[in-house]
Amino acid sequence: MGVAGEQCGDVLFMEPGGLRDLLRGLAGESALLSPTRTEHGFDLIRVEPGEAAVDPPWNGARTIPPLKGLWFRPAAVVARSTPETSGAGLDPAPIAVYGARACDLQGLAILDRVLRDHVFREPVYCASRERNLIISGDCTEPAESCFCTLLGGLPHPTAGFDLNLAPVSGGYVVEVGSARGRALVGQHTGRFAPASSEQVEERDRARQQVEERVRRQNERFATREPFERAIEKNLKTRIWGEVAATCVECGACNLACPTCHCFQLQDAAPSGAPLRFSLWDSCISAGHARMAGGGTPRLQLTERFKNHYYHKFVSFPRNWGVTACTGCGRCIDVCPGRIDKRSVLLQLETRWIPSEVAEVE
């Protein structure tokens, strides 16, 4: 693979003790979010300054909750009644995230486009994005629901991190991805050594194996055509009613999704002074597109279900140049209706038959 340690100044090696110290330091300066093992998998919780002394856990795949909520808050005050005070409360504390995965970083890159780098700047998102540090890691234990490779992703980060860690014998190969990451390394110089070519090779071998594993587990879901095409040719077929049959409209897939970013603005004056809140919304919920007077263009669940896929795989790419799915598989894990997006997309391709066309013009 040609990535020799000696040639790449930014590939370093760190022992577990170094990582512990690094995280301990971060927990003191900012809100440190770190994976924590629960009976369901890894959750992401805030580490109190003293706690970072214990060995940081290694989450081999993404955490259960998406990271988006750290920046794109489930509920945030985004404006106030008087413009003079509108900046107040929009200066969130610095955060440091440990254990982000490639798909998390891709999710964040997508949200950056929409909430920060376009005409619109979501104020809380932008403010918290400026003050974050992200330490990501290679995936070592992908979940069965992981399908990043079907979306052109890889199970190891290639961009969007400050530091990336890959476990190798005796420690971690550390890649520096930003000036902020370089500064952090500078503060802890004693903890880092240049990675040897053996260490980098070990990392790359592990990467290849994990990538293979994710590819293999998704072979049966591979489609011949792009997902976009499968959806478009089914816009008027009845197949959506069948694939959505077990959907209970809970909206968990929206909440768990690292790219879903529908929000609703709600004005209220909880303590006298009017505030404007932004709240996460769900395109599966019946009220999502409801208009004044009660009418909605997507009355039927099947229409909303279809729109969910259409937006992610057809209209979002057209508007933003990237598919709004990272293949993290969280929607599969959280769905009480056992709906697997991969299988839905495959069915759209393979089960399409002309006689299913509901409306013929």
Added chain:
Amino acid sequence: MNDLQPMRARVEDVQVETPTIRTFVLRPERPVPFRAGQFVQLGIPGIGEAPFTPSSSPAVAERLETTVLRTGFVTNALHALEPGAEVGLRGPFGKGYPIDHFRDREVLVVGGGVGLAPLRALLYHLFSAMHWVRRVVIRYGARNPAELCFRRQYAEWAALERVDFLETIDRPAAGWNGRVGLVTTLLDDLDIDIPNACAVSCGPEVMLKFVTYKLLDIGLPPERIFLSMNRNMSCGMGICGRCNVGPFFLCKDGPDMCYADIKDIPYALG
């Protein structure tokens, strides 16, 4: 700059148009230059905001009018406002009417109910530009005489040179001697030069649908039919996710859409 932060606007006057429609004359703290068809988010601090297309002339940015049908939570609260009240305003958003397409054309304007409000901004624009449009033909319908919006202005409009205005009500009503029938009935024998005409329509979705079919019937191509669409538009920048018609987000790509762009999208017109 916080895009979600409204500027302040003072309600200078409230005009009662119909039992359910009022026009609010607003003076925003800063001028709001807008194009006909673009919309603003108008809100009451602590209550909520909703999208409205100004019904006043786009030539005036310091003072704008929004004509509001009372139909839900925010509009109920707006209707309770009196002159002197303060509201919040964001915008303008959207593309507005594709005025350039109207050059040297006969412009057919078809409105229904409060749909005449956005169209009035367009009419003001067209009336000031009659040197480059051939004719303006207006057809308007409301459910009953009391719901005819801007009724005081019809005679004045009809009297303008190269402007033609006809109104109708859906069902016969006591004391009404004018035309009766849905607005589509006024499109049956139009004396317009179809090959050189374009149409703009705004009104309830079901009306838009039948107006569109009628326009296609009389020979207008989809490329020359423009519809002011209704969806739930909130952020105004194509982000918050609910105002889409297929791949288009009405708040940034509309709210006025060319029928050619949406005709193949399932359920675009309900």
